Amino acid sequence: MLVKDCLQMLGYSAKDSNELCLYANLICPYSQRIVLALEALEINYIHNEIDFVLKPEQFENISPFGKVPLVKVKSFYLFGSMSILTYVNTQYQNALMPYDIEKNALLHSWSVAIDDIHRSLRAVFTEKDTITFNECIKMFRKQLEILWQSPLNIKKDSFDLLDIYAAPLLVLTSAIEMLGEINLIPDEFRDLLSHYESILPISTIDNPRYRKEIRLFLIENNSALHQQFKAMNC
Known part of the structure; x- marks a missing residue:
């Protein structure tokens, strides 16, 4: 069973969204957190795989500390898995963090x-x-x-x-x-x-x-x- 199925069983539904741009490395657990959340909430996103060693110059220019994950939201960038997850949760029905x-x-x-x-x-x-x-x-x-x-x-x-x-x-x-x-x-x-x-x-x-x-x-x-x-x- 996928994460999104678990959430649907708990009463959460997908919400239309503008595509986010995710810079991540899929063997990085901090990046996996963001992927899990985006997949769970069925949020459309573009994934850019970032090599740990050979980081693209473009990524170095936009990432304050040169680390993944990094997400482009509209005209700004978010970094740090907790900051990104808090934003995603706020935008999508508080599905990952309760109101309590x-x-x-x-x-x-x-x-x-x-x-x-x-x-x-x-x-x-x-x-x-x-x-x-x-x-x-x-x-x-x-x-x-x-x-x-x-x-x-x-x-x-x-x-x-x-x-x-x-x-x-x-x-x-x-x-x-x-x-x-x-x-x-x-x-x-x-x-x-x-x-x-x-x-x-x-x-x-x-x-x-x-x-x-x-x-x-x-x-x-x-x-x-x-x-x-x-x-x-x-």
Whole structure:
């Protein structure tokens, strides 16, 4: 079931829109957040794929910090996944964030927490010292366990901003698990991970290709890490 189907089951319908222009890289989890939201709300958009290494000069000229995702809206540009998602949500029926002030604040708090978890994941696949590497893994798993216990109660029969943030994180983590033969995701998340993989738009992220690109990206940029993973056989 695709994300848009989940939202339609919850009573949200598509809305006509002018096309947005999205600059993104589809193996970037921050870009995937925007793609998930746009696909879920059936918003027409033009996708410009941006290479992490060979960024077009045009993109460098329009992006303040040279990072994806970036969205052109009318005559201005928005950057930062939270800013873009807030704009999209405001324009399209508040489908991703509720009107309820308390729940909305909770969603924002836990979305920021997921950004912190992303940083912990980065520490896992950039650390070369074996002892520190194992400590990073423990910290990352602990943070995921805390996320699972959040008062928002992540579950398969709902879809909101937290899912937009959590889905790319878990799918990326799964890809890194496969690369490094290492256990990163607590068992509680396994069913949810399968669900997230099923709702990622297949036209955007074909899972085998996506995982292959993640492997190639990591090995290409850190071949020593790849050898370390294999040697440790975690």
